[in-house]
Amino acid sequence: MSTQPGRSLGSRLKLVWIVLSLLGGVWLVRIIQENHMKARIAEMPTKTVCVGRFLIDVPKQAIISFGRTRLAGWRISVDYDETESAFKTQLLEKEKELRGQKNMKGWESLESVTEIETAGVSGKVLVFNRKWAHHYEFGERVETTSAAILGFARTQGVSFQFRADYRDTKNVPGLVQIFKQLRTRDGNKIPTEPGFCFENSLIADPLMASQSESTVMFAGLPGHPDLAIALSTTAGLKIDRTLLQRDADGNFRQDYSSAIHNFRLGERTVNGFGGQELMDRVRERSGVTGHDFEWEAYSKKDSVFTPKISLEMSTGHGRPGGPVQSSLSDVEAIALWDKMLSSLRLRPTAPSN
Structure with missing residues (x-):
């Protein structure tokens, strides 16, 4: 019994068209979902937190705490x-x-x-x-x-x-x-007096870089217990090795290259402050994945306005226990990171007396 080449070829082309259509549909759905995720993060209400000499906008529902604070x-x-x-x-x-x-x-x-x-x-x-x-x-x-x-x-x-x-x-x-020079403040109000913020307090200027003012803010989100956010600032320091140089000093990236997917690795200026950014997704031995994002500014030793300042965000932390699957997708994690980091800026103040 003879076959009909034209009909066979047509069937194959039809099958290929169906497969491509399905793949295209999946791709389109994924794009729509990712855009929805980005929009959700972009529209997320925020609140402003004063940390050292800086302000940062974090999700409104974020739970804020402060760690070690030092001065002189x-x-x-x-x-x-x-x-x-x-x-x-x-x-x-x-x-x-x-x-x-x-x-x-x-x-x-x-x-x-x-x-x-x-x-x-x-x-x-x-x-x-x-x-x-x-x-x-x-x-x-x-x-x-x-x-x-x-x-x-x-x-x-x-x-x-x-x-x-x-x-x-x-x-x-x-x-x-x-x-x-101690001041207390309403945590919902941003102070206008020049000085150094920590928790709901302020130490008013004059302060010198040599006094090494230092504090760290931690933030967490309800429903995302695996997420950790930290913003730290220390004045009077000049870092000899930059973030990317320190990253290159180790062999982790080479030794575990198959477990690391890098999103960004390079220079990033944030509202006039030059710095470096490192953003990875890491797959653990158990198969779960988490994120590890960090940005660090270039610091100058002689000014309180150019401290060593670093923003870190990571996901996949078990509390307690080992690593868990990130509660944020790649798109959500990157969108949240960009939203917070792009808001980091020097706190405007009234003229000092």
Whole structure:
């Protein structure tokens, strides 16, 4: 029985056309879905957060917290819930506790108490737990000594603690001056006074780059427990190796090239601040994938307005446990990243007095 070549060829062409149509339909659906995802992220309501000298817009439902904050060698913590009565009680109890302790030479640990009552700020600075040590320079023994310093300050219903474990007591007047520059603020309002933001607080200028003001903001999104966002800033630093140089120093990208898909790797200027961007999708051994995005600005050591500032966003974090599948698609993760990073800008301020 003879076949009909024309009919056979026509059937094949029809089949190819059907397959191409199906593939085209799938591709079109994917494009529509991705555009919908981008639009959803673009239209997402945001709120502005003040971090150091900068502002950044994050999703309105984001849960914000702050990590370590430092200035001039002092570790700073804030308590917005403590009452005036509890603050005073804490001061008395801490002073009593230290008077009952001994330093390494067996002397009373508490050396001095400086009362603070100035510029709307009340509190105390306690010097205690002195330590002695020595080292050798050019064969000569050099004696050194330092003490722990703990500062308690309260202003406008907010309590602050400033702490350093090894400081010279000559730093106490500088700490008292910082107390005078403390401000509290409504977290929903962006301050106009020049200074350094952390949590719902501000330390007003003048501040110098050599004081190395530093803080970090963390953000998370409800419904996305695997997502981590962090914006950190530290003044007075000059980074010797850039983000991309440090990335190239390691062998991770070469050793695990099959597990890494790079989206971007290069220079990116954000609102006048030059920097470098690194954006990867990483596939774990378990098969799940997550994202690892980072941008870091070029810093200058001599200005508080050109700090080491870095934005990081990653997905796929198990809480607790090992890596999990990212709750954001590639398109969603990139859109959210671009939305936040493009909003990072220097906080405008009123002229300083």
